[in-house]
Amino acid sequence: MSDTTTAPVAYADFVDLERYPIHDLGSERGRAFVASCKAEMDATGVCNLVGFIRPEAVDAMVQIAGELADKAWPMDRTHTVYFEKPDESVPESDPRRHEVRSAKHGIAYDYLPEDAPVRRLYESDDLTAFIAAVLGKDKLYRSADPLDAFQVTTFYPGEELGWHFDRSEFSMTVMYQPADSGGEFLYAPGLRTDDDENYDGVAEVLAGDTSGLKVLPSSPGSLAFFRGEHALHHVTPIEGDTPRINSVLTYGERPDMKLNDLTSELFYGRTSS
Numbered sequence: 001m002s003d004t005t006t007a008p009v010a011y012a013d014f015v016d017l018e019r020y021p022i023h024d025l026g027s028e029r030g031r032a033f034v035a036s037c038k039a040e041m042d043a044t045g046v047c048n049l050v051g052f053i054r055p056e057a058v059d060a061m062v063q064i065a066g067e068l069a070d071k072a073w074p075m076d077r078t079h080t081v082y083f084e085k086p087d088e089s090v091p092e093s094d095p096r097r098h099e100v101r102s103a104k105h106g107i108a109y110d111y112l113p114e115d116a117p118v119r120r121l122y123e124s125d126d127l128t129a130f131i132a133a134v135l136g137k138d139k140l141y142r143s144a145d146p147l148d149a150f151q152v153t154t155f156y157p158g159e160e161l162g163w164h165f166d167r168s169e170f171s172m173t174v175m176y177q178p179a180d181s182g183g184e185f186l187y188a189p190g191l192r193t194d195d196d197e198n199y200d201g202v203a204e205v206l207a208g209d210t211s212g213l214k215v216l217p218s219s220p221g222s223l224a225f226f227r228g229e230h231a232l233h234h235v236t237p238i239e240g241d242t243p244r245i246n247s248v249l250t251y252g253e254r255p256d257m258k259l260n261d262l263t264s265e266l267f268y269g270r271t272s273s
């Protein structure tokens with residue numbers, strides 16, 4: 001059945017809807033679009049939509065990141081890949097003891113203007129419905145976290161994101177400004193499942209095994225989504241002079257999903273409760 005709604009689309013001014021008809025999923029072209037994302041997701045663990053956001057909106061987001069730079073929380077810390085305290089009771093080679101470094105500047109959701117283009121996109125139910133359709137879920141929810149559900153992150157030269165599994169089930173990233181070099185998103189799709197932590201496989205990646213790794217190509221305006229809860233991933237240190245700027249949009253199957261206090265303090269220097 002085709003969608004006959006005529007409600008104004010809150011993001012029509014900056015999303016390439018000809019190529020990416022997220023407002024019209026019930027139509028033939030909408031179904032074909034969802035099917036092609038599903039196929040890419042099954043093959044690579046990621047769905048990468050190049051040029052999803054038009055250049056003017058990308059520029060607007062970069063400008064917002066600059067204007068709010070003094071609100072960004074400068075994080076430079078070590079943590080485990082699980083964002084739990086290191087477990088001293090397991091052998092040293094166990095990933096539950098392994099610590100990595102993450103350094104970045106995160107501008108929390110509550111600082112970002114309501115009319116910021118990608119905030120309008122995130123808050124539209126269409127984007128959530130699109131992701132649910134690709135993932136084959138009846139219903140998905142935006143994260144309930146007032147700081148982390150949506151944010152803008154700047155990685156300055158030398159900063160990086162250590163290997164980790166996300167606390168949220170699904171994430172979407174929107175790239176505004178890639179680094180000149182470095183700052184690559186590397187991931188090991190499906191390294192763990194809900195039933196199998198695969199600590200041996202995780203330990204191998206942490207020890208430098210690159211055989212199961214993929215690199216996500218990135219360009220300004222690209223939108224990508226992946227199962228960050230199951231894919232171990234990291235962002236390599238930024239090289240060159242250009243900061244890497246992007247957003248992460250988070251989703252879950254439960255409506256009450258929030259960061260734990262440890263992770264919230266780590267990423268934003270405060271908790272939301």
Ligand SMILES: O=C(O)CCC(=O)C(=O)O
Binds near residue numbers: 235
């Ligand atoms: O910056 C990225 O590309 C990924 C960010 C990420 O993995 C995270 O914030 O959990």
Ligand SMILES: [Fe+2]
Binds near residue numbers: 165166228
């Ligand atoms: Fe992540």
